[in-house]
Amino acid sequence: MEPTVFRFILRHSLAQQVQILALTLASFPFLYLSLDLPKRIVNDALAAFDPATTVAGVPVDRxxxxxLLSFLFLLMVVINGLFKYVINTFKGRVGERMLRRLRYSLYEQILIFPLAKFKKTSSGEIIPIITSEVEPLGGFIADAIAQPVFQGGTLCVYLAFIFIQDPVLGLAAVALYPFQGWIIPHLQRKINQLGKQRVQAVRQISERIGETVTGIQEIHNHGTAPWHRADMSNRFGDVFDIRFEIYQRKFFMKFLNNFINQLTPFFFYSIGGYLVLTGDLSFGALVAVLAAYKDLASPWRELLIWYQQKEDARIKYDQVIEQFRGTEAGRPPAPADAPDRLTGALVLSHVGVGEDSGTRVVEDVSCTLPLDRHTAVVNAGGGGQDEFALVIGRLIAPDHGGLAVDGVDYARFSSETIGRRVATVGPGAVLFAASLLDNILYSLRRRPAPERTSDALAARDPAATARRRRRAAEALAAGNPPDDAEQDWVDPAAAGCTDRAALWQRLVAVLETVGLAEDVVRFGLAGTIDPAARPEVARRLLDARHALAERLAAEGLEEIVVPFAGARFNPNATVAENILFGTPVGSTFALDRMAAEPYVRRVLDQAGLTDRLVGAGLTVAETMLEMFAELSPGHELFERFSFVGADELPGLKAILDQAAQGGTNTLGDPERTALIGLVLRLIPARHRLGVVDDALAERILQARRCFARDLPPALSGAVAFFDPARYNAAISVQDNILFGRFAYGETQTASRRVRALLAEVIDRMALRPTLVEVGLDHQVGVGGQRLSAAQRQKAALARALIKDPDLLVLNEATAVLDSESQAAVHEALLAWRAGRGLVWFVHRPTFARRFDQVIVLRHGRVVEAGGFDALVANGGVLAELLEAVS
Amino acid sequence: MGELSQADTTLGASIADEVRLLKRIPLFAGIDTKKLKLLAFTSERQRFEPGDLLVREGEVGTSAFIIIDGEADVLIETAHGPLCVSEVRRYGIVGDIAILCDVRRTATVRARTKVDALCITKDLFFSLVHEFPEMGIEIMRVLARRVDRMTRLVRDTVDRHDVEAAAGSDHAAAPDAGDGAPTPGAH
Structure with missing residues (x-):
C-alpha cells in the first residue's frame, strides 16, 4: 500500500487527474465568456450601440x-452546464473507482494478515475502517489536483491583474499571505491531532458495540447493562469533547482567515487612497483593484477548504494504513512449483512457536508425519496443542525451525496448493450464512469456472453478458479482480472428481462418514420444493403420499394423521385452514388478516357463517377472558397457550360488554371482524373450547366449497389448495407426504409408529437422495446458528473431507459430539482416510491405539513418539495417561 | 364408554367437561371454576394404547394424569417380576403427589385398555399456584385434611395394636382426645 494519500492518488489515477484538469481548464474560456457576455449585451447592444458594428465582417442592426449576443449567452449557458455535468460525473467516477480500489486493497490485506494479527485486532475496529472511514476520501480524491490548480490559477490571474494596475497595491494585497501561510497550517496541526484522536475514539466505540452484540447474553446474565450504558456514555462524551474542540478551532481558523482577508482592504483604502490623493494612482485603477480584490476572496476560501479537506484525507489515510501496516511481512516467499499432490512425509525439524510475550508454547519439536499413514497426537498437559496443529496445517508459520514435504520447504508452497492439499479442522467450526451445501462445498470454491458457464450464458442472455463484460472492465479499472462471484465456483476437479455427478456421490458418502446424513434428511423433510421447477421430484413425493396413506390404513393408524380430505372437517387444523382448505401464500389470506379480507367475508356470508362465527367468537372471547384476564400480562402461560394476546383482552372485554347490553346486532364491523378472527385461529381439537359443533363444522365445509368455487382469478395465487392429487408448494416436504395433521393428544407410541412408517416409505420409494438434496439447501443462519453445535462440527468435517486433502489435521474436531456418535464418526473417519495422511490430536489417549504412530506432547514439547504398543510397553508418559483413565 | 370418551373423537371435546371431571377429584374440588378451566385449557389430552406406560416406577414424576376413560393397572416391581397391586379407572388420578413435590414414582401404571387422560404437568400447576395463591391455600387445606386422616389412621392402628397387646387398658377410650383437629368432611 502507498505510504501517503497523494502517492496513492498519483499512482492509480494520474491519467484521470490530468483529464479532470484539462477539462477544467478547457471550460475556463467558456466560463469567462458567459461572465463577459452580459456586460456586452448591456454596454454594446442596449446602452450605446455602435452602428458600425460588424459580426465576421457583416454589418448588423441593433x-x-x-x-445574436443573447443566443450566444444561451449557448454558453448550455456549454457551461454540460461541462459541469461531464466534469462532475467524471470526478464522481474517478473518486468512486479510487475508493473501490482502496477498500479492495484493504480487504485484501485482511486476507493475508498473519493469524496472530487477529488476536490483537477485532472486527469491530476493522469493519468501520473499510466501510465508513475511507468514504470521505472518495470525494477528496477527485478534487485532489484539479481543485488547487484551478483555484490557485484563478487567484494568480486576479493577483497579476492587481500587480499590473499597481505594484505597490499588489504588494499590499499579498502582504499578509506569508503570515496566513504560517498561521493556518499551525492551527491546522492541532486540529489534525484532534482528528486522529476522534478516529481512535470512534474505532474503540465500534469495538465496544461489537462486544456488546456478541456478549449480550453475558450482559443479561449478570445484569451489567448499567455499566455498559455508563461506559458508552463516557465514550460518546469523549467524542463529543473532541468534536466540539475541533469545531471551535476550525471556526476560529475561519474567523482569522476572514479577518485577515478583510484587513487587506484597509491597506487599499489607506495606502491606495493616499496614492490617489497624491496623484500617483488613478481613481479608476483603485476601484478596479478593489473589485479584483473582492473576487480574490472566493478562490482563497476554496483553497482553504481544500487545504482542510486535504489534511483530513491525509490523516484518515495515514490512520487507515497504520492499522494495516506490518502485514507485508506476512507475504509468503516465491512459491515452489505447484505439485499435483503432496507425497512422502511432512518433516518438522526443531519447530518452535512463540507467543507475543516471547514465551514459547511449542518448543523444539522434531517429528515425521507420513502422508500415507495415521498419526495420533496425545497432549499430556500444558498448552501448545492448538499452535502445533496450526503449524502442521500451515495456518501459522513457526518462529523457529522449519517444515518440509519431501525436501521442499513447507513455507514455499503457494496458499492455493496448501488450500487444495491440506485441511485442518479445529474444535470451533466456522460456518457462513448460506446453505448447508454451500458451506460444505466451500472448500472447493477456489477459482471460477468461466468455461463451464459463460458461453452458455452468452448464447442465452446477451444483455447479461454485456453487463458482465462492463462490470469486469470496471473492476479491472479499479484494480479489483474481474471474476464474477455469482458464477459457479465449485470445481469438481478440485475434489479430484471428474464431474458433478461424481462429486455428488462423494458428498453423499462424506455426509454418511461424518454422521450428518440423518440430519440432512430431516432438513429435507422440513424443507420446501418448487414443484414447477422439479416436477419429477413432486411426482415422486405424491407417490410417497399415497403409499404412506395405504400403509397408515393397513396399520390402523389413519386416526393418528388426520388427512386433509375435501369433504371432512379437520379438527386438528385451524378453522381458517378448514375454510381455505389450503395454505395462504403471501399476506392476503394470512391468519391475522383473513377475517377482514372482503372475499372471505363474502364467502362466510354466503355460507350463512358470519353470524355463527360472531356468536362463537363471543363464547371464545368470554372463555379466554374468564381464564386469562386475572393472569398478569406477560405471564408465561399467555405466551404458551393463549391464542389471544394480553393486549387484546381489554378490547374483547369492551366487545363483550357491548354485546351483553345491546345484543349482538349492535356490534359494528370492526368488532365483528375481531370476533370472527378469534374463531379462525381456533384449532378445535387442541383448544377444546367446544364452540365448533357438528352443525358449525358443516357450515364451515360449505364455506370451503364456496371459497374454492368462487375464488376470483386475481386471488388464485394467494392460496395453495390441499389437493390429494397435487403437490403443495407452500407446505413442507414432510407435510406433503403426511398430507394431514397429527391428531392432538395422540400417544407417543402411535406417532413413533407413524414416523417409522414415513421412514419406511421414504426408503422404499428411494426418496433419500432427493431429501438429501432438499436438505442441503437448508440455510444455516449467521455463523451456522440454526444448526446444533454437533451439526456445525460435522459440517466443518465434511467441508475438509470433500476436498480429499493429502494431509488432514484434526484438532479435537469431534469434541462436541456425544460419545455415541463420536465412536461412529471416529470409525468412519479412520476408514475414510485409510492410506492417506491423517494427524489427529485425540481427546482420549485410548483412541491412539488405532493409529500407526503416536506423538506425546507435554508443555509444547514432544516427550515421546513411536508405535502405541511400544510406547505402552516402555511404560512412559502414554502408559501413565492410560493408567489414569482406566 | 361414557359421554366424555366420545368427546375427543368428535368436535364436542370440551374443557367444560374436563372441568366437571376435575371437580370430582378431591385435590381440585375446592378450586375456583375459572382456575380449573385455565388448568384444563393449558393441559394436554393424551391417549394411551393398551400396554403403554403412563408412569414408570422409580422415575421422577413431573406430571399427574386424570383418567378420562379406560382402565390401567398399577404394578410394582418384585423379585418375581411385576405384580399388579391395584387399578385405576375413569375419574381416577395417577401421580397427584408428583405435581406437588419431587418424588419418585412408587409404582408403574400401565394402560390395560385404551386410556384417555388429561395430563397436568408440575410446571404448569406450580405456575398457576404462583399466580393465584388462593389456589395454593385450597390445596393446603386438602393436604392438611389428608395428613390428619393419615395421622388418625396411624394412631388407630397403633391404638388397636396397644389394645390387643394390653387388653382391658383404658387407652382405647378416646382416640380423638387432645387433638383438636376437625373431623374429616366437617368442613
Whole structure:
C-alpha cells in the first residue's frame, strides 16, 4: 500500500487527474465568456450601440446584434452546464473507482494478515475502517489536483491583474499571505491531532458495540447493562469533547482567515487612497483593484477548504494504513512449483512457536508425519496443542525451525496448493450464512469456472453478458479482480472428481462418514420444493403420499394423521385452514388478516357463517377472558397457550360488554371482524373450547366449497389448495407426504409408529437422495446458528473431507459430539482416510491405539513418539495417561 | 364408554367437561371454576394404547394424569417380576403427589385398555399456584385434611395394636382426645 494519500492518488489515477484538469481548464474560456457576455449585451447592444458594428465582417442592426449576443449567452449557458455535468460525473467516477480500489486493497490485506494479527485486532475496529472511514476520501480524491490548480490559477490571474494596475497595491494585497501561510497550517496541526484522536475514539466505540452484540447474553446474565450504558456514555462524551474542540478551532481558523482577508482592504483604502490623493494612482485603477480584490476572496476560501479537506484525507489515510501496516511481512516467499499432490512425509525439524510475550508454547519439536499413514497426537498437559496443529496445517508459520514435504520447504508452497492439499479442522467450526451445501462445498470454491458457464450464458442472455463484460472492465479499472462471484465456483476437479455427478456421490458418502446424513434428511423433510421447477421430484413425493396413506390404513393408524380430505372437517387444523382448505401464500389470506379480507367475508356470508362465527367468537372471547384476564400480562402461560394476546383482552372485554347490553346486532364491523378472527385461529381439537359443533363444522365445509368455487382469478395465487392429487408448494416436504395433521393428544407410541412408517416409505420409494438434496439447501443462519453445535462440527468435517486433502489435521474436531456418535464418526473417519495422511490430536489417549504412530506432547514439547504398543510397553508418559483413565 | 370418551373423537371435546371431571377429584374440588378451566385449557389430552406406560416406577414424576376413560393397572416391581397391586379407572388420578413435590414414582401404571387422560404437568400447576395463591391455600387445606386422616389412621392402628397387646387398658377410650383437629368432611 502507498505510504501517503497523494502517492496513492498519483499512482492509480494520474491519467484521470490530468483529464479532470484539462477539462477544467478547457471550460475556463467558456466560463469567462458567459461572465463577459452580459456586460456586452448591456454596454454594446442596449446602452450605446455602435452602428458600425460588424459580426465576421457583416454589418448588423441593433436588434439583430442583441439577439445574436443573447443566443450566444444561451449557448454558453448550455456549454457551461454540460461541462459541469461531464466534469462532475467524471470526478464522481474517478473518486468512486479510487475508493473501490482502496477498500479492495484493504480487504485484501485482511486476507493475508498473519493469524496472530487477529488476536490483537477485532472486527469491530476493522469493519468501520473499510466501510465508513475511507468514504470521505472518495470525494477528496477527485478534487485532489484539479481543485488547487484551478483555484490557485484563478487567484494568480486576479493577483497579476492587481500587480499590473499597481505594484505597490499588489504588494499590499499579498502582504499578509506569508503570515496566513504560517498561521493556518499551525492551527491546522492541532486540529489534525484532534482528528486522529476522534478516529481512535470512534474505532474503540465500534469495538465496544461489537462486544456488546456478541456478549449480550453475558450482559443479561449478570445484569451489567448499567455499566455498559455508563461506559458508552463516557465514550460518546469523549467524542463529543473532541468534536466540539475541533469545531471551535476550525471556526476560529475561519474567523482569522476572514479577518485577515478583510484587513487587506484597509491597506487599499489607506495606502491606495493616499496614492490617489497624491496623484500617483488613478481613481479608476483603485476601484478596479478593489473589485479584483473582492473576487480574490472566493478562490482563497476554496483553497482553504481544500487545504482542510486535504489534511483530513491525509490523516484518515495515514490512520487507515497504520492499522494495516506490518502485514507485508506476512507475504509468503516465491512459491515452489505447484505439485499435483503432496507425497512422502511432512518433516518438522526443531519447530518452535512463540507467543507475543516471547514465551514459547511449542518448543523444539522434531517429528515425521507420513502422508500415507495415521498419526495420533496425545497432549499430556500444558498448552501448545492448538499452535502445533496450526503449524502442521500451515495456518501459522513457526518462529523457529522449519517444515518440509519431501525436501521442499513447507513455507514455499503457494496458499492455493496448501488450500487444495491440506485441511485442518479445529474444535470451533466456522460456518457462513448460506446453505448447508454451500458451506460444505466451500472448500472447493477456489477459482471460477468461466468455461463451464459463460458461453452458455452468452448464447442465452446477451444483455447479461454485456453487463458482465462492463462490470469486469470496471473492476479491472479499479484494480479489483474481474471474476464474477455469482458464477459457479465449485470445481469438481478440485475434489479430484471428474464431474458433478461424481462429486455428488462423494458428498453423499462424506455426509454418511461424518454422521450428518440423518440430519440432512430431516432438513429435507422440513424443507420446501418448487414443484414447477422439479416436477419429477413432486411426482415422486405424491407417490410417497399415497403409499404412506395405504400403509397408515393397513396399520390402523389413519386416526393418528388426520388427512386433509375435501369433504371432512379437520379438527386438528385451524378453522381458517378448514375454510381455505389450503395454505395462504403471501399476506392476503394470512391468519391475522383473513377475517377482514372482503372475499372471505363474502364467502362466510354466503355460507350463512358470519353470524355463527360472531356468536362463537363471543363464547371464545368470554372463555379466554374468564381464564386469562386475572393472569398478569406477560405471564408465561399467555405466551404458551393463549391464542389471544394480553393486549387484546381489554378490547374483547369492551366487545363483550357491548354485546351483553345491546345484543349482538349492535356490534359494528370492526368488532365483528375481531370476533370472527378469534374463531379462525381456533384449532378445535387442541383448544377444546367446544364452540365448533357438528352443525358449525358443516357450515364451515360449505364455506370451503364456496371459497374454492368462487375464488376470483386475481386471488388464485394467494392460496395453495390441499389437493390429494397435487403437490403443495407452500407446505413442507414432510407435510406433503403426511398430507394431514397429527391428531392432538395422540400417544407417543402411535406417532413413533407413524414416523417409522414415513421412514419406511421414504426408503422404499428411494426418496433419500432427493431429501438429501432438499436438505442441503437448508440455510444455516449467521455463523451456522440454526444448526446444533454437533451439526456445525460435522459440517466443518465434511467441508475438509470433500476436498480429499493429502494431509488432514484434526484438532479435537469431534469434541462436541456425544460419545455415541463420536465412536461412529471416529470409525468412519479412520476408514475414510485409510492410506492417506491423517494427524489427529485425540481427546482420549485410548483412541491412539488405532493409529500407526503416536506423538506425546507435554508443555509444547514432544516427550515421546513411536508405535502405541511400544510406547505402552516402555511404560512412559502414554502408559501413565492410560493408567489414569482406566 | 361414557359421554366424555366420545368427546375427543368428535368436535364436542370440551374443557367444560374436563372441568366437571376435575371437580370430582378431591385435590381440585375446592378450586375456583375459572382456575380449573385455565388448568384444563393449558393441559394436554393424551391417549394411551393398551400396554403403554403412563408412569414408570422409580422415575421422577413431573406430571399427574386424570383418567378420562379406560382402565390401567398399577404394578410394582418384585423379585418375581411385576405384580399388579391395584387399578385405576375413569375419574381416577395417577401421580397427584408428583405435581406437588419431587418424588419418585412408587409404582408403574400401565394402560390395560385404551386410556384417555388429561395430563397436568408440575410446571404448569406450580405456575398457576404462583399466580393465584388462593389456589395454593385450597390445596393446603386438602393436604392438611389428608395428613390428619393419615395421622388418625396411624394412631388407630397403633391404638388397636396397644389394645390387643394390653387388653382391658383404658387407652382405647378416646382416640380423638387432645387433638383438636376437625373431623374429616366437617368442613
Amino acid at each position: 436588434v439583430g446584434y442583441l439577439m
